[in-house]
Amino acid sequence: MLPNSEEIPFSALIDEQNYNISSLESEIRADRYSALLLKHFHRWLLDEQHYEALEAGRLAAGADYFLREFLVGARRQNIFSATAEQLRQFGGNWYIINNLEPNIAELEPMLLGAARFYAYTIEQNLTHSETATAFCTAAEQLDFYRQRIETFNQLVDDGYSAWDQACPLR
Numbered sequence: 001m002l003p004n005s006e007e008i009p010f011s012a013l014i015d016e017q018n019y020n021i022s023s024l025e026s027e028i029r030a031d032r033y034s035a036l037l038l039k040h041f042h043r044w045l046l047d048e049q050h051y052e053a054l055e056a057g058r059l060a061a062g063a064d065y066f067l068r069e070f071l072v073g074a075r076r077q078n079i080f081s082a083t084a085e086q087l088r089q090f091g092g093n094w095y096i097i098n099n100l101e102p103n104i105a106e107l108e109p110m111l112l113g114a115a116r117f118y119a120y121t122i123e124q125n126l127t128h129s130e131t132a133t134a135f136c137t138a139a140e141q142l143d144f145y146r147q148r149i150e151t152f153n154q155l156v157d158d159g160y161s162a163w164d165q166a167c168p169l170r
Contacts, residue, residue: 013037014124019078027076034067034079041120048123049116062113066090074098080126084134087114088141092148092167102153104146115139 012018012033019030038060045056070090071077077086091111096102118135121127148167155163 008033008036010040013040014126016078016080016126019072019080021072021076021078027072030072030079031068034072035064038064038067038117041117044120044123045116058109059113059116062109062111063117064113065110066114067117070094080121082118084131084138087111087135087138088144089167089169090114091138091145093164093169096149096152102149104142104149107145107149108142111139111142111145 013036018033021027021030041063042056042060045051045059046053049056051059066087067079071079071082071086074094075086091107095107095110099106115132115135115138118127118132122129122132148163151163
């Protein structure tokens, strides 16, 4: 059984081993710990980075979708082993095919939130600055993601295979 959120110390939330997924229980733990860590991230955005409340919430919610839906839920992957290439796969493929009406206005805070989250992990000594820089670079490629959404919406006949190969999930 997993402990209540009040019983989980911050040191457990930043322990990379708690995000390894090998069973349903470990996936539930990784999801719960991710949600709690994202609350700390949100507080960091407000207190340390001085974001307005609405923008901090938007970025934290965006990071939440990337971490919990894509990495933990779909990929069953440790959030601390994610790469900028996976953010690109998320925004350029997975998000598009898993949403009814993919659009850049919805995707942008997910990308930027994920990039800010990995900047936060530097402050917690969980990742290297190169990781955060790569995430930031991947998140800023909005024209790429916009083009991927537009070309997906224009697919006809058997065009999906070529579209998928331009930014595969593998």
